[in-house]
Amino acid sequence: MYPLRRNRRLRTNEAIRSLVRETVITPNDFLVPLFVVEGKGVKDEIASMPNYFRYSLDLLEKEVKELWGLGLKAVLLFAKVPDHLKDNKGTEALNPNGLMQRAVKTVKNACPDMLVMTDIALDPYSSVGHDGIVQNGMIINDESAEVLAKMALTHAQAGADFVAPSDMNDGRTLKIRELLEQEGFINTGIMAYTAKYASSFYGPFRDALDSAPVDLVDVPKDKKTYQMDFGNRIEAVRETLIDIEEGADIVMVKPGISYLDILRDIKNEVDVPVAVYQVSGEYAMIKAAAEKGWLNHDQIMLETTIAFKRAGADIITSYFAKDVVKLLG
């Protein structure tokens, strides 16, 4: 009999398609990145990230309540640090009363059940724009890991539920885990960026936080000595397994859409939840193409979101989180 199978029967109409759909998105899938700044009443649109904002703490409060109302229950905080507080050692990162530490408390006060994750890396605090301390033209690994652990402790003390090291220095997950245990923060989790690639997709984010490497002699121009080479695949699994051994509760692949193979590899290899980060450049590309009328914004947004989950993401970190949830209704 011709044809042997009529697979199109399962695609006849939306009712049957939705009945057999393998991957669906809910608000529970998302982790929402949020940028915070000093000041009052500040809601600053980020030039290269249309419709995405930096909030002062008073407006952050409003924003997290809105997210909670939409069913979004987890946020990832990034602080934009004023230039005069930046140095090569990331001193301000350890300030118990710093912007990040106050932001954690603000979210917890506004929305006690909101899960709060914090970014752990020195770049927003670094006068040279690197994720660790620079010495003789190099990012010095072990000293950087020490500072990052201390930074993580101040976030835990402020009330963060999870800390998220995004720096890619070796051993930082273990340093953080050891210090948290030692100080009694046994329930503070670690979401480690285990496979973070040296990517040009981070451009708009560096505008958002003014955190790009500076152009100076003796300062590396890029992050290729610590973030991963985008030609590599097996290395991502190796990095991830090490971070899990060191104590990561959740692991992350970053960027997202160009790294779905890595996401699937890692999902197949590990027994902890896997997160993905649809980064600023991915967001900017979709916004720009939609603005020009070249792509359908909402459809592309949904398609990329589903692609992450289909590829194995348990957690999707995305600037589109709110828009997707609103669209799904």
Ligand SMILES: NCC(=O)CCC(=O)O
């Ligand atoms: N640690 C955060 C980043 O490095 C960048 C994220 C983005 O480009 O959205």
Ligand SMILES: [Mg+2]
């Ligand atoms: Mg590593």
